[in-house]
Amino acid sequence: MPTYKDEKTGFWYCKFVFTDWTGKRKQKKKMGFKLQKDAKEYERQFLSKTSASCDMLFSEFMELYMADCKARLKPTTYSGKEFLIKTHVLPYFGDKPLNEITAVHIRNWQTKLISDPSNYSETYLKTIHNQVSAIFNYACKFYKLPENPARQCGAMGKKKADSMKFWTIDEFKLFIEAVKNKPTSYAIFNLLFWSGMRSGEMLALTLNDFDLEANTVSITKNYARLNNEDLIMEPKTPRSKRIVTLPPMMSDVIRDYATRLVDYQPDDRLFAVTKHYLKREMDRGCKASGVKVIRIHDIRHSHASLLIELGFSPVLISERLGHENIETTLETYSHLYPNKQEQVADKLQSIF
Template identity: 45%
Template structure:
């Protein structure tokens, strides 16, 4: 694996042949390296990425994995995936060949996660730990499928963390209405009203345009807004069932109409709300502290809406359709704990089948 000196520029370059994924022999030349070592490292890493076997370095596998996923996942998903991988996986496994990552290595890494804390000294949440562990497992599953890795060591190492938080953070209607009295900006106030009384995701809210507010007092939810690396994007909804048209109460429809009437040059296809998700998160935290309320996330207003519907007596199917979940099972897995008396109601109905006189 030689490197060559460019005497005119006083730099080094790598010059070599390789076989691409189609089996074709190709030539590669890369110039401008300050040292011979940098040129050799470039060639080594490049050839490693062409490898189809389990002796590929984890860092090279990651580059190939992310390049592949770029075509299959949404930009927002890719952004989060890159963040977790670069922060939590590469520092520990980057220099290892994937065939050398065994169960012991994974468990030692897991133990580090279990004893780690965030920048405020607070231990990682069980759900965050599970998310990180799942990401490593996903990468190694990819290696099993495409790089001849014999098996995924994460399976033998076991799962850590929890898939769901032990306690869901929500606000009651009374808490929300008290919170909203502390909001001074009309746009922010309306945005929080929409979130609480529709259960929309924040990205769905921020993508709303005047043409999405229908005369039948319904909102057409058909797109998702995101900011990725400073670039504004309108994306397709999270799942096919996320495309939905939901009814809204009269007061919310009137608020939206009054607000849009005040907007300057409010074109039908332009966003109604011009702030970002970060601005919403900052405002809800700041005003919750002012109101001496439990601190919740913007997404927890969606949970609060679901809780409100369940308290009002709506069944799980109705809640699922309004929230735009892909399946009723998703809704049940998330909110079943809010139906604590389901067994008693079921038993009561079965009893009335046999003994109607008890009704």
């Protein structure tokens, strides 16, 4: 690895030939290193990444992996992945060569996270592990890593929480009465509870998305806020684009809310607030009403549980919630059908 010193500036530089991903030979020159060892290290890292060698450091590999992710993921998805990796993965594996990370390393890393004083939830631990496993799968597929050590040692955490929190209709009525003094909150939480839509879908809505005569709302987009910028993006999945029928009283709530808006254009966001506002109002309403605190997303679960209690089929619920397939609905809400087997047996007995 030849390096050179610029006698005029006193800084070191490296100059070398490499083969790019198209097979062409090119020359690379990098200047401005205070120390010779820094120039040598830059050349080593560059050639390691360019040659797709698995003996590169995990941190170097992650630069390649994240660049690929950034080109393919939604900004909000990428931001979440980046935060998780920087917080829970790079500090542990960053300085290790990619091909020297073993199942034992992964197991020790899992133990550290499981016993962390932060007491991460089982579902969050599962999410972190899945991210790491995806990283090594990528290395196996595109960089010829022999095996995935994360798969070899087994997962941690759980896919689903042990219990799902949701409000009953009586709890929701207590809550909505407590936030009724703010028209925006009253309209938002009513819409979330009676439609089952995601909060990002709700925050992206315009008045033009509603047909208040037909009592429907068209869900075609999703809202997120990233780096102090409002983003309107495609929905979570293709099936998330849907038309949801609302109870007529919900159309009345939207009409009343819209008449209170000043200088509003029908293509503007109907609810010009953020998820931070939703969380703050959720806490206020729970404290004032005395109902248990749940997540904003749990209002969606509350809607689904209400539909199940009313006897609607999983197929209809799946379509209404915009799930990609009915399996998602069944996996998420199967535990809310505690007495269905007894009903089947009773029906069969009556026929007998």
